[in-house]
């Protein structure tokens with residue numbers, strides 16, 4: 010009886026100790042888990058524990074020693090390495106993506122004590138990286154078939170892989186879509202008035218005109234531009250002479266000038282057509298169809314050669330980019346734009362930092378796209394931030410928004426294959 014009671018008491022004590030230990034273990038587990046999730050260095054919030062890292066579900070594992078080393082070029086700066094895949098499948102294998110032969114891979118290491126490229130070697134300190142970062146680098150693959158940007162991860166045994174990135178759901182827009190003689194838009198596209206609002210301010214709409222319409226964000230940029238101009242030089246007195254145009258209104262204007270030149274200036278129809286096309290866009294080829302374009306003229310000036318050298322024209326040339334506009338038909342760019350008349354009043358809204366880039370590089374949009382199609386990636390700095398224009402042949406775009414923010418994404422033009430993606434690198 011006595012022994013039985015003793016056994017019972019001991020069993021009770023052991024059970025209590027076990028319960029206590031289990032409770033402590035659960036508390037430690039929860040505490041540590043919360044700790045990892047709240048760590049600010051955690052970039053994705055997806056991969057949080059070593060068990061997750063060692064068993065990525067939808068990424069293919071790859072050993073870095075055999076892969077990266079072969080493709081790292083000699084470079085002094087270990088923080089940024091550009092890998093070119095050449096004619097090898099290594100990138101396909103590594104990132105489990107269908108990437109064509111000309112793929113370029115950009116790898117940027119945030120912390121050289123975790124991972125870096127030094128003395129021709131890709132170094133990974135698996136002993137410490139978990140405690141500091143759960144990623145070793147950001148990676149961007151650019152090829153004709155895919156754009157993929159995300160985090161490069163590794164587990165403790167040095168197995169390296171890319172985090173899973175879903176296909177971007179963002180929609181391309183018209184913010185950087187070019188319209189010119191070689192790249193017309195359809196009559197339906199030109200007549201799309203979605204979102205347009207009327208310009209009514211009598212300070213810059215003359216003669217009670219009620220036919221000026223534009224997209225809201227362009228109206229805001231226009232008003233900022235006019236306010237800045239007025240503050241700087243009140244004598245400039247600019248007003249809006251033209252904004253959105255339908256296909257028919259462009260056609261009316263175009264036909265009027267062709268006809269006038271045939272009947273009054275003794276030109277053949279072909280001559281009149283060509284001459285007019287250099288000064289008034291052919292219907293479907295006018296930027297005024299897109300709701301992003303304005304003609305802004307100084308008071309007392311005509312929209313012809315007399316505006317050349319006018320104070321308002323000089324002010325727009327030097328300042329309009331600050332508000333997101335590009336002077337679309339600049340002097341000296343006729344061979345690219347096919348508009349032979351210098352139009353210092355014709356402002357196309359492209360937004361910032363694109364307007365800054367075009368101004369700073371002295372490029373018209375046609376030249377910009379020539380450059381982009383040749384170089385595939387253009388990087389530049391604006392306001393202390395790094396931006397990339399990336400040429401994408403199709404819309405196979407996978408970008409982790411923690412790595413890069415998409416600023417603009419446009420179909421380039423009706424007769425140019427592909428898209429332009431402007432990203433801000435984080």
Ligand SMILES: [Zn+2]
Pocket residue numbers: 251297303304354355356
């Ligand atoms: Zn215009």
